[in-house]
Amino acid sequence: MLELKDVVVHYGVVPALKGISFRVEEGEIVTLIGANGAGKSTTLKAISGLLKLKEGSITYQGGSISGKGAHMVVRQGISQVPEGRGIFANLTVEENLSLGAYTRKDKSKINENLKNVYERFPRLQERRKQVGGTLSGGEQQMLAIGRALMATPKLLLLDEPSMGLAPLVVREIFKIIREINKMGTTILLVEQNARMALSVAGRGYVLETGQIISEGSASELRGNEEVKKAYLGH
Amino acid sequence: MDMFFQQLVNGLTVGSLYALIALGYTMVYGILKIINFAHGDILMIGTFIGLVLVTKFHLAFVPALLVAMLITAIMGILVERIAYRPVRTADKLIALLSALGVSIFLVNFAQLVWGTATHPFPANIGGDPIILGEVHIGILQIWALGVSLLLMAGLHLFVNHTQMGVAMRATSYNVDYARLMGINVDNIISVTFAIGSGLAAAAGILIGVYYDAVYPVMGYSAGLKAFTAAVLGGIGSIPGAMLGGLLLGVLENEGAAYLSAGYKDAIAFALLIIILLIKPTGLMGRNEQQKV
Ligand SMILES: Nc1ncnc2c1ncn2[C@@H]1O[C@H](COP(=O)(O)OP(=O)(O)O)[C@@H](O)[C@H]1O
Ligand SMILES: [Mg+2]
Numbered sequence: 001m002l003e004l005k006d007v008v009v010h011y012g013v014v015p016a017l018k019g020i021s022f023r024v025e026e027g028e029i030v031t032l033i034g035a036n037g038a039g040k041s042t043t044l045k046a047i048s049g050l051l052k053l054k055e056g057s058i059t060y061q062g063g064s065i066s067g068k069g070a071h072m073v074v075r076q077g078i079s080q081v082p083e084g085r086g087i088f089a090n091l092t093v094e095e096n097l098s099l100g101a102y103t104r105k106d107k108s109k110i111n112e113n114l115k116n117v118y119e120r121f122p123r124l125q126e127r128r129k130q131v132g133g134t135l136s137g138g139e140q141q142m143l144a145i146g147r148a149l150m151a152t153p154k155l156l157l158l159d160e161p162s163m164g165l166a167p168l169v170v171r172e173i174f175k176i177i178r179e180i181n182k183m184g185t186t187i188l189l190v191e192q193n194a195r196m197a198l199s200v201a202g203r204g205y206v207l208e209t210g211q212i213i214s215e216g217s218a219s220e221l222r223g224n225e226e227v228k229k230a231y232l233g234h
Numbered sequence: 235m236d237m238f239f240q241q242l243v244n245g246l247t248v249g250s251l252y253a254l255i256a257l258g259y260t261m262v263y264g265i266l267k268i269i270n271f272a273h274g275d276i277l278m279i280g281t282f283i284g285l286v287l288v289t290k291f292h293l294a295f296v297p298a299l300l301v302a303m304l305i306t307a308i309m310g311i312l313v314e315r316i317a318y319r320p321v322r323t324a325d326k327l328i329a330l331l332s333a334l335g336v337s338i339f340l341v342n343f344a345q346l347v348w349g350t351a352t353h354p355f356p357a358n359i360g361g362d363p364i365i366l367g368e369v370h371i372g373i374l375q376i377w378a379l380g381v382s383l384l385l386m387a388g389l390h391l392f393v394n395h396t397q398m399g400v401a402m403r404a405t406s407y408n409v410d411y412a413r414l415m416g417i418n419v420d421n422i423i424s425v426t427f428a429i430g431s432g433l434a435a436a437a438g439i440l441i442g443v444y445y446d447a448v449y450p451v452m453g454y455s456a457g458l459k460a461f462t463a464a465v466l467g468g469i470g471s472i473p474g475a476m477l478g479g480l481l482l483g484v485l486e487n488e489g490a491a492y493l494s495a496g497y498k499d500a501i502a503f504a505l506l507i508i509i510l511l512i513k514p515t516g517l518m519g520r521n522e523q524q525k526v
Contacts, residue, residue: 048414049413050410050413050414069413069418070410070413070414071413071415071416071417071418071419074414074415074416075416079414080414082410082411082414086408086410086411086414087411088403088404088407088408088411089407090403090407090520091400091403091404091407095400095403095404098397098400099400099401099404099412099415099417100415102397102401102415102416102417103415103416147415151416
């Protein structure tokens with residue numbers, strides 16, 4: 001469904017991705033794990049079109065999406081929940097959600113999606129007139145995920161959804177991620193919390209200073225000594 | 235007390251015009267984080283367009299105002315395309331220089347076409363003033379206040395109750411997050427310049443009519459005051475620009491009446507400095523957002 005080939009991304013002259021390749025198949029949850037500064041967010045931004053590639057290619061459903069602007073990539077069915085959630089703190093919950101469906105024109109589908117989001121996250125419905133900035137961290141993450149779902153994405157890119165959340169909330173978020181995937185959305189999950197990520201993902205890649213240093217099924221990675229030492233803390 | 239109310243009316247009149255102009259500064263800043271230093275000169279060109287429509291094309295005041303707003307809006311889009319878009323990712327200093335270039339160009343263009351003299355603005359607006367006790371509200375004041383408030387109400391509706399308006403506020407909050415929603419930020423920027431420039435044309439024409447004077451450097455003083463108002467209200471904030479404009483107009487006029495007319499401009503800038511010392515983000519400003 002998604003394939004990166006030898007992707008190189010620079011910030012100015014500083015390389016952040018030094019030629020990474022990986023793929024995500026339809027229906028999967030694939031995780032990209034790695035320490036802070038490894039290049040995980042850069043990878044997602046390159047896919048969603050926020051960053052330009054210096055070299056390499058990204059293909060999605062058989063067509064190239066490298067070089068397409070971010071606002072065009074969303075239209076192809078790729079939605080990103082950015083690191084730090086990326087909600088519009090100055091807009092109400094309702095306005096945030098409506099922007100999630102910005103690319104959609106069919107009113108009935110939008111209303112159906114909104115109903116589904118409110119069913120999944122009743123807290124958001126209660127707070128629909130509140131501005132995003134007044135929500136708790138967990139609610140903001142739910143808003144960010146709900147907003148992405150408003151576009152009915154085929155591929156969902158999640159950038160550290162566990163960041164800054166209490167363990168109980170993290171568990172809830174991961175349960176939701178699994179449910180979203182069961183409903184047919186493919187997921188590329190970026191995490192520092194490798195343990196959580198490998199518990200929901202089928203496969204994973206390990207990123208270190210802009211390069212992929214290992215890959216495998218989640219259980220393989222969980223058993224990998226290097227991964228254990230560096231990312232699972234034992 | 236009558237003097238107080240008279241100056242309040244006068245202050246609200248000029249203040250509403252400051253507010254209209256300040257909106258252009260604040261909306262552009264909100265999204266691009268640059269000060270459009272050519273904004274006052276766009277206002278000036280818009281005023282001349284209005285003048286030409288009235289004197290040469292014999293349009294009535296309201297149609298002339300609307301057509302001038304439309305033409306100036308298109309000019310605003312072009313200015314952004316030509317002068318700002320190519321340097322958008324460059325250092326902010328480059329954009330500033332580009333803005334100064336546009337400013338110099340527009341003033342010289344006006345001087346070439348219309349000369350350096352001051353033109354009267356024969357708007358043919360007649361009517362009786364409203365007299366409340368000792369307070370006089372002139373017909374031109376009613377027009378200035380009425381048109382400004384109407385335009386601001388329209389902008390408020392647009393920004394809060396249309397999808398494009400919500401997208402505009404989202405883009406002003408964070409450009410990258412907005413792009414992830416599928417918002418074409420280039421289009422939003424064009425619309426922002428169009429609205430800001432159209433409002434500036436309206437304000438310029440109302441100022442031209444109010445003072446019966448149109449001249450090529452009229453944008454400097456109007457622009458400076460409006461910029462002050464925008465910073466006062468919190469640059470980037472739309473309600474802030476409205477509040478800042480009205481507040482500046484009122485305080486300036488009351489100050490001139492009770493202290494000395496000579497201090498009028500000094501009051502504006504003293505106020506600005508005081509507010510910025512107490513609240514650097516302005517009255518309704520918010521702290522800068524982090525980028526993705
Ligand atoms: N906007 C930027 N400008 C310059 N360097 C950046 C920028 N964003 C990230 N980097 C650098 O690129 C590298 C990868 O960053 P990032 O993709 O954010 O890592 P991760 O998400 O894995 O923590 C880091 O060394 C980081 O310092
Ligand atoms: Mg990151």
